[in-house]
Amino acid sequence: MSKDKTPKRNFWQKPASFIVRKRHLFFLLYIFAAIFCVFSMGWVEVENDVTVYLPEETETRQGLEAMNANFTMTGMGQIMVSNVTLDTAYDLSSRLSAIDGVAMVTFDGTEASYRDASALFDVTFANAANDPLTLQAMGEIRTMLAGYDAAINSSVGLDENEMLAEEMLVILIVAVIIIFVVLTMTSRSYAEVPVLLITFGTAALLNMGTNFMLGTISFISNSIAVVLQLALAIDYAVILCHRFTAERELGKAPIEAATDALTKAIPEISASSLTTISGLGALAFMQFRIGLDMSLVLMKSIFLSLMTVFTLMPGLLVLFSPLMERTKHRKLLPDVSVLGRFAVKSRKILPPVFCLLLVGAFVLSSMCPYCYTYNNLRMPKMTAQQEAAFKIRDTFGENNMVAVIVPKGDYEAERKVLADLSACPEVKSTMGLSGIEIAEGLSLTDALTARELSEFVGLDYEVTQFLYSAYALDQNQQGVIISGLDEYRVPLFDMFLFLKDQLDSRNITLDLGSDMGGMSMEDMLGQLDSARAQLQSEQYSRMVVYLSLPEEGEETFAFLGEMREIIGRYYEEDYYVVGNSTSCRDLAASFSSDNLLISVLSAFFVILVLLFTFQSAGLPVLLILVIQGSIWINFSFPVLLDQPLYFLGYLIVSALQMGANIDYAIVISSHYQERKAHMPHREAIVHALNSAFPTVFTSGTMMASAGLLIGNMSAQPVIAIMGTCIGRGTIISIILVLFVLPSILVLGDSIIERTRFRMKGIELPTRQATGTIHVKGHLRGYVSGMVDADFDGLLHGQLNAAVSTGTQMEIQEEPLLEESAPPAADDDPDPADHEKGGEQDA
Numbered sequence: 001m002s003k004d005k006t007p008k009r010n011f012w013q014k015p016a017s018f019i020v021r022k023r024h025l026f027f028l029l030y031i032f033a034a035i036f037c038v039f040s041m042g043w044v045e046v047e048n049d050v051t052v053y054l055p056e057e058t059e060t061r062q063g064l065e066a067m068n069a070n071f072t073m074t075g076m077g078q079i080m081v082s083n084v085t086l087d088t089a090y091d092l093s094s095r096l097s098a099i100d101g102v103a104m105v106t107f108d109g110t111e112a113s114y115r116d117a118s119a120l121f122d123v124t125f126a127n128a129a130n131d132p133l134t135l136q137a138m139g140e141i142r143t144m145l146a147g148y149d150a151a152i153n154s155s156v157g158l159d160e161n162e163m164l165a166e167e168m169l170v171i172l173i174v175a176v177i178i179i180f181v182v183l184t185m186t187s188r189s190y191a192e193v194p195v196l197l198i199t200f201g202t203a204a205l206l207n208m209g210t211n212f213m214l215g216t217i218s219f220i221s222n223s224i225a226v227v228l229q230l231a232l233a234i235d236y237a238v239i240l241c242h243r244f245t246a247e248r249e250l251g252k253a254p255i256e257a258a259t260d261a262l263t264k265a266i267p268e269i270s271a272s273s274l275t276t277i278s279g280l281g282a283l284a285f286m287q288f289r290i291g292l293d294m295s296l297v298l299m300k301s302i303f304l305s306l307m308t309v310f311t312l313m314p315g316l317l318v319l320f321s322p323l324m325e326r327t328k329h330r331k332l333l334p335d336v337s338v339l340g341r342f343a344v345k346s347r348k349i350l351p352p353v354f355c356l357l358l359v360g361a362f363v364l365s366s367m368c369p370y371c372y373t374y375n376n377l378r379m380p381k382m383t384a385q386q387e388a389a390f391k392i393r394d395t396f397g398e399n400n401m402v403a404v405i406v407p408k409g410d411y412e413a414e415r416k417v418l419a420d421l422s423a424c425p426e427v428k429s430t431m432g433l434s435g436i437e438i439a440e441g442l443s444l445t446d447a448l449t450a451r452e453l454s455e456f457v458g459l460d461y462e463v464t465q466f467l468y469s470a471y472a473l474d475q476n477q478q479g480v481i482i483s484g485l486d487e488y489r490v491p492l493f494d495m496f497l498f499l500k501d502q503l504d505s506r507n508i509t510l511d512l513g514s515d516m517g518g519m520s521m522e523d524m525l526g527q528l529d530s531a532r533a534q535l536q537s538e539q540y541s542r543m544v545v546y547l548s549l550p551e552e553g554e555e556t557f558a559f560l561g562e563m564r565e566i567i568g569r570y571y572e573e574d575y576y577v578v579g580n581s582t583s584c585r586d587l588a589a590s591f592s593s594d595n596l597l598i599s600v601l602s603a604f605f606v607i608l609v610l611l612f613t614f615q616s617a618g619l620p621v622l623l624i625l626v627i628q629g630s631i632w633i634n635f636s637f638p639v640l641l642d643q644p645l646y647f648l649g650y651l652i653v654s655a656l657q658m659g660a661n662i663d664y665a666i667v668i669s670s671h672y673q674e675r676k677a678h679m680p681h682r683e684a685i686v687h688a689l690n691s692a693f694p695t696v697f698t699s700g701t702m703m704a705s706a707g708l709l710i711g712n713m714s715a716q717p718v719i720a721i722m723g724t725c726i727g728r729g730t731i732i733s734i735i736l737v738l739f740v741l742p743s744i745l746v747l748g749d750s751i752i753e754r755t756r757f758r759m760k761g762i763e764l765p766t767r768q769a770t771g772t773i774h775v776k777g778h779l780r781g782y783v784s785g786m787v788d789a790d791f792d793g794l795l796h797g798q799l800n801a802a803v804s805t806g807t808q809m810e811i812q813e814e815p816l817l818e819e820s821a822p823p824a825a826d827d828d829p830d831p832a833d834h835e836k837g838g839e840q841d842a
Contacts, residue, residue: 016262016314020255023315030202030312037209044208045216046161050648050718051583053218053290058586063576066405070537074103075129077138077154078399080392081145082118089119095144101126101137112428118395129156151388158385164223164716171709175227178705179234186238186698188245190327195316199237203308204229207301214297218290220648221297223719227710228298228726231703232276232660233305238698239272240265240309244317245324254321258314266310271613272663277302278605279659282598283652287590291598294652336693336738340686343742350743354736358629364636370591371644372584373551374717383715399428400547400556402563402579406571408541411445411491413570420566421545426559432543433493433535444528447489470507471498496528552584560585591647598651602658603628613666614673618755622748623665624658626741627733631657634729646721653725661733664700665741668692672745681749685742696734704730 054061093107106122113120125134138156183193204226243265247257283295415434436444454464472480549556610620638645671691675684710723
């Protein structure tokens with residue numbers, strides 16, 4: 001007797017039965033988990049600075065870490081007031097300087113700060129951007145300028161996380177409305193829709209509530225993960241829902257139907273999710289570690305979506321089953337047989353045209369104008385701050401700030417660096433302790449003797465001698481006191497700071513009312529202490545250089561090299577050049593390798609999944625060609641529209657397209673392979689498109705809608721660009737898989753069959769037929785005896801054999817001839833008879 005293989009086919013029957021029987025327990029567990037996640041969502045730490053994800057060996061990452069660890073970063077801003085006279089501008093400068101919490105206002109009345117009746121004020125606050133005093137000062141500035149045509153470009157008072165959260169809430173609400181309409185059109189009962197939305201809502205809540213386990217996540221992952229999860233994973237719920245409906249139509253009770261549906265859906269949904277997980281997994285290998293961040297968050301969202309579909313949704317289907325029966329409706333989607341007939345008729349035209357389009361798209365996409373900063377990108381929606389930044393830039397040109405971090409202590413080297421940089425035509429201005437003049441011909445870091453200091457500040461010579469002696473003792477320079485203080489020179493900045501420290505510790509007392517150029521010594525010491533916090537630490541000194549160059553570009557990157565060369569004349573090591581421009585340079589350097597890596601890995605992982613799925617070497621190549629073509633076409637648009645594309649949009653969206661949009665091609669190909677097993681391939685493609693269209697329409701519409709909503713409703717440039725690219729890429733993929741892929745499948749059918757292979761241990765579906773049968777393909781089983789061979793001819797008798805996917809059979813039913821009767825399905829015929837019968841029939 002032959003062994004019964006049914007238990008192997010029903011491996012998932014037992015866990016499926018347990019899930020359905022214990023559905024109330026799962027309901028309770030999900031209620032507890034949802035309540036927990038409502039609170040844990042607030043534990044997530046969000047990182048708004050993408051430079052944090054740069055590789056540790058890059059200069060920008062190292063410089064930022066040194067700068068953040070050693071210097072106080074105060075709030076800053078640029079304010080442009082238009083349609084004012086020069087006198088009014090000077091008055092505004094004075095009034096701004098008088099606001100409590102404002103440390104300094106820069107306005108000199110030259111063309112650099114006053115142009116075309118517009119005044120530009122550079123404001124430096126006394127404290128950090130999120131300090132209450134700074135926020136209060138910004139509020140007073142806005143109140144003061146309420147009657148003027150003012151543009152304020154500052155991050156003070158701007159909460160990007162809160163802004164993004166509000167945007168995503170609106171986007172999610174609109175997306176849910178669109179999805180509700182789409183699901184209604186593709187469902188077979190109105191009551192299916194709440195089941196799908198509850199399932200997805202639970203998965204989304206679980207994902208957001210477990211992000212805290214990853215520590216800190218990027219603002220990109222935090223903001224778009226929920227919308228992308230909806231678009232990527234709701235297919236899984238749709239598949240299970242359709243399976244349940246099919247089982248119910250067979251007359252099964254809700255519990256039995258849910259069990260059988262889940263048994264069949266688990267392997268189907270798991271296989272479908274593998275391509276998406278593969279594409280997302282490729283992001284984890286990027287040098288730019290934001291790829292790992294997004295990969296972990298989005299893969300977690302897929303796994304949680306699978307978990308809710310497998311363990312929560314079956315119970316919901318049973319619960320809503322009576323309502324689903326009462327709310328059935330007719331099919332709302334149109335018949336698309338015309339697409340299949342078009343594919344057959346155009347099979348010799350469309351594929352060659354697509355190949356030409358593919359070449360053109362590849363060339364154009366390779367010319368894509370990538371950018372590595374989003375400060376220059378004008379988006380459909382912009383905040384008041386972004387509009388102010390463009391308004392200021394259009395009026396006064398570029399103001400690209402770069403920080404130079406050098407070892408502390410050598411003021412002469414600092415002075416030379418500032419002088420050499422100031423002499424470069426690319427430099428608008430510089431700022432550093434050694435470049436600050438406090439009197440004509442005297443800089444803040446010039447070294448003075450005790451007598452020179454006495455004359456400058458108006459102190460008694462004996463007092464300054466005492467100060468110099470105390471300073472020498474503090475610096476362990478006792479020999480100077482013994483040899484005499486007359487020629488002992490101390491940098492003015494160091495002496496002032498020493499004086500302030502001694503006054504604060506009450507080691508000495510001194511009248512601070514001395515006038516120094518209109519400023520009391522007390523005020524000056526206060527400003528010097530603020531300058532030290534920003535420009536000098538125990539280990540480093542910081543200089544600020546303002547360039548007239550854009551933040552990125554070959555000319556800018558070349559000048560960064562010149563800056564390092566100038567600094568290298570005076571410092572051998574341990575110095576950094578840090579700014580948006582260095583960030584762009586480092587991102588550009590990592591992009592080339594990341595781009596190649598993501599493209600290769602995502603395609604490789606997906607091909608691997610497809611090889612196991614279809615057991616053909618040719619079919620995966622054809623499918624990958626179509627989706628890769630959609631990626632190249634997608635990223636040809638920036639070239640055609642002359643719009644720069646933020647590099648991160650390409651890396652992430654290309655991986656998402658390869659991992660997610662490939663599912664559309666897989667659905668059509670799977671239906672085609674199934675249909676052509678028992679009908680001609682030209683007819684099979686017509687039926688395949690009709691069967692696959694609801695799935696492609698549902699998933700594609702959701703993904704495209706979600707992407708385009710993000711692209712047009714978010715003011716955050718990185719988020720908006722990714723949304724636009726996802727939406728546009730999905731639409732392109734849908735068009736290609738519906739209009740081009742069918743023609744390629746029909747034309748390339750011989751390639752698919754010639755490259756087909758069988759994998760050991762994988763059982764093929766068994767088919768039975770009686771009569772005159774035309775077979776073209778591979779069989780293994782009983783045909784009036786046991787055969788295992790390739791056939792191209794007629795079999796007259798009864799067929800009970802495993803049939804390779806893609807094998808064509810035309811069956812003409814007729815009475816079975818007595819002499820050709822095979823052994824019964826459960827008989828165990830003699831092996832010699834197997835061989836004999838096989839030879840005779842073959």
